[in-house]
Structures are given as structure tokens and as C-alpha cells.
Amino acid sequence: MSSTAPARLCLRRPDDWHVHLRDGALLQAVAPATARTFARAIVMPNLSPPITTVAAAEAYGARIRAALPDGSRFTPLLTAYITDTIAPGEIARGHREGVFTACKLYPAHATTNAAAGVSDLGRIGAVLETMERIGMPLLIHGEVTDAEVDIFDREAVFIERQLAPLLARHPGLKVVLEHITTADAVAFVRAGGPNLAATITPHHLHINRNAMFRGGLRPDFYCLPVAKRERHRLALRQAATSGEPCFFLGTDSAPHPRSAKEAACGCAGIYNAPFALESYAEVFEQEGALEHLEAFASEHGPHFYGLPLNEDSITLVRDSHTVPPRLHGNAAGGEATDLVPFHAGQVLQWRVGEEG
Numbered sequence: 001m002s003s004t005a006p007a008r009l010c011l012r013r014p015d016d017w018h019v020h021l022r023d024g025a026l027l028q029a030v031a032p033a034t035a036r037t038f039a040r041a042i043v044m045p046n047l048s049p050p051i052t053t054v055a056a057a058e059a060y061g062a063r064i065r066a067a068l069p070d071g072s073r074f075t076p077l078l079t080a081y082i083t084d085t086i087a088p089g090e091i092a093r094g095h096r097e098g099v100f101t102a103c104k105l106y107p108a109h110a111t112t113n114a115a116a117g118v119s120d121l122g123r124i125g126a127v128l129e130t131m132e133r134i135g136m137p138l139l140i141h142g143e144v145t146d147a148e149v150d151i152f153d154r155e156a157v158f159i160e161r162q163l164a165p166l167l168a169r170h171p172g173l174k175v176v177l178e179h180i181t182t183a184d185a186v187a188f189v190r191a192g193g194p195n196l197a198a199t200i201t202p203h204h205l206h207i208n209r210n211a212m213f214r215g216g217l218r219p220d221f222y223c224l225p226v227a228k229r230e231r232h233r234l235a236l237r238q239a240a241t242s243g244e245p246c247f248f249l250g251t252d253s254a255p256h257p258r259s260a261k262e263a264a265c266g267c268a269g270i271y272n273a274p275f276a277l278e279s280y281a282e283v284f285e286q287e288g289a290l291e292h293l294e295a296f297a298s299e300h301g302p303h304f305y306g307l308p309l310n311e312d313s314i315t316l317v318r319d320s321h322t323v324p325p326r327l328h329g330n331a332a333g334g335e336a337t338d339l340v341p342f343h344a345g346q347v348l349q350w351r352v353g354e355e356g
């Protein structure tokens with residue numbers, strides 16, 4: 001640390017443009033962590049069953065609000081899960097009524113609870129046309145699912161085979177390529193117009209694919225899209241910290257109970273919500289770019305979504321602390337909410353302090 005390093009950073013309160021809040025006991029356990037730091041979050045719809053109707057989203061929004069601590073001012077921004085058969089009218093109505101902020105596109109079987117996702121982009125042309133017309137963002141899990149494509153190539157192949165043609169068919173559609181993991185995605189998004197952006201997770205800024213195999217099989221570093229080679233991580237760090245408005249914060253915090261992670265066929269997902277902003281701050285400081293953290297965390301996302309900036313602030317205090325190896329849920333307790341946070345057992349340099 002240089003002697004000129006700041007001891008406190010006061011930022012406009014950030015938003016998380018990609019999070020999994022789950023449902024039931026897990027929702028109770030994880031929602032407070034996101035609400036502590038973020039004013040708003042784009043909440044993923046891959047519940048079981050997925051959120052495909054306005055009514056289901058309204059009910060889910062109420063359950064999220066009920067899981068928040070008293071006095072919380074957190075606003076969940078809900079999304080619709082696109083299936084092969086979802087009606088464009090349902091999506092448009094949800095958007096008009098302020099229930100759906102965006103739609104999420106999972107290629108069928110790409111990840112957790114994606115079995116009901118889209119089997120062929122040709123089937124959702126009318127949905128995409130409607131979204132383009134009403135200015136509703138499309139959030140994409142950008143991986144092909146063909147078993148013959150190597151898992152480390154699935155994002156780059158998706159961009160070439162699926163995303164580029166989709167953008168050509170719908171030039172007015174606002175698209176967020178979620179949780180990008182490759183230099184290919186960085187270059188593609190950078191070269192896209194103002195309708196194309198990407199979220200970048202804390203974990204893809206910190207780990208490369210070796211993390212999953214260091215000293216043995218490490219399920220806590222397994223997520224989708226899977227972390228790639230070091231050169232991709234470096235490209236992501238450069239993009240996130242560059243100050244370019246097409247890159248913004250989206251944690252993809254994706255909690256699974258420890259029993260589901262540490263299993264013969266473990267689930268994909270990294271639970272980073274408890275120390276997400278701290279984790280990003282560490283990266284920005286290491287890259288000598290702390291002056292760009294606020295724009296990445298608090299400005300580029302709202303600008304892309306056409307939403308107002310948050311008016312309140314948050315303080316990051318330099319205060320090194322060790323992340324707990326385990327987090328246990330609330331009163332619901334038990335194995336279902338036994339979670340391993342990202343950075344478990346590691347020392348982080350920043351801590352979210354009191355409100356500014």
C-alpha cells in the first residue's frame with residue numbers, strides 16, 4: 001500500500017445488475033447481504049419453476065421485500081425468464097406495469113434451472129421484436145450448449161454463432177451480455193454500439209480456471225460461465241477498471257447450500273454478495289484505478305438501463321479483515337443455509353462502513 005492510498009472512499013450507492021436471490025430459506029439468508037450494500041438489484045428469474053408471468057414476479061417481489069431487514073430501502077428489479085413459448089404480450093404488460101425491468105435469456109440447459117430456457121433463438125423472434133420496440137433490455141447468458149463445444153470455448157462460440165446474428169436482426173434491442181469471462185467478449189462489447197453492454201463479476205476478476213483445481217477439486221470456485229485462462233482474467237480487469245461505460249457491476253452472486261456445492265455433481269455458482277463491493281474495490285485498487293470504481297459500480301448501469309442514479313452514498317473504509325470460512329443462515333438455519341462465501345478465509349482490505 002502506498003502512503004498516499006486513501007483510508008476511506010465515499011461512493012454514490014451502487015446497484016447490482018445481476019444477482020440470484022433464490023427463494024424460501026435461502027432467500028431469507030442471502031437477501032440482507034445484497035440489501036446492505038446495494039440500492040437496487042436485477043434479480044434473476046431462474047427459480048423452480050422460473051418466473052414467466054407478471055403474477056409470479058409480483059409474488060416473488062413481495063417475498064423478497066418480506067426477507068429484508070426492517071428499514072431497508074432496497075429495491076428488487078425483477079426479470080422475466082424467456083421460454084420458447086412465453087407470450088410477447090405478457091412481457092410487454094409486465095414492463096408497462098413496472099413489474100419486469102428486463103428479460104433473461106438462458107439457452108436451454110445452459111446452467112442452473114435453465115431447462116426451460118430457449119431451445120432455438122428462431123422461436124423467440126416475436127418476443128425480441130416486442131422488446132426492441134418497447135425499449136426493454138435483454139440480458140443474456142452467453143454460452144452455447146452443444147456438448148461438442150469445449151466448455152472453455154462456449155462463450156466465444158456463442159458470440160460468433162448466436163449473439164452477432166441476433167444483434168444484426170435486432171439493431172435497436174438493448175442487450176447486456178452477462179458475466180463475461182473472455183477477452184473475446186470484452187472486445188465484442190467494446191466494439192458494439194450504445195445498445196450493447198456487459199456485466200463483470202468479482203470472481204471473474206479475481207480467479208482464473210486454475211482456482212478450481214488448486215491442491216484438489218475446489219467446488220467453491222465453480223460457476224458458469226466457468227473461469228477461463230489468466231489472459232482472459234487480465235482482459236476483464238482492464239475492461240472493468242477502464243472507465244468505459246459499456247462495462248458495469250453485476251455480481252452474479254449465486255448461492256447454493258454447501259451440501260449442493262460439495263457433492264458428486266456440484267452446482268455452479270459463487271456466493272459473493274456478503275463482500276462484493278469490497279471484492280471489487282480490491283481489484284480497482286490493485287489496478288491503480290480506484291477513481292473509476294464509482295462509475296463502474298454506481299453510474300454505468302443506471303445510464304444503460306435509463307434509470308436515475310442513486311442519491312445516497314456508501315463508505316468503504318480501509319480495514320483489513322478476514323472473510324469467514326462459512327456463513328450460516330438466520331432462524332431458518334440448518335444445512336439449507338450453510339454457505340461458503342467467496343474469499344472464504346482470505347483477507348480483504350476494504351470494508352463497507354456506515355452510510356454517508
Ligand code: DOR
Nearest residue numbers: 111112223224254268269
Ligand atoms: O454459476 C452460475 N450459477 N451461473 C449461472 O448462470 C446460474 C447460477 C445459478 O443460478 O446458480
Ligand code: ZN
Nearest residue numbers: 018044252254
Ligand atoms: Zn447469474
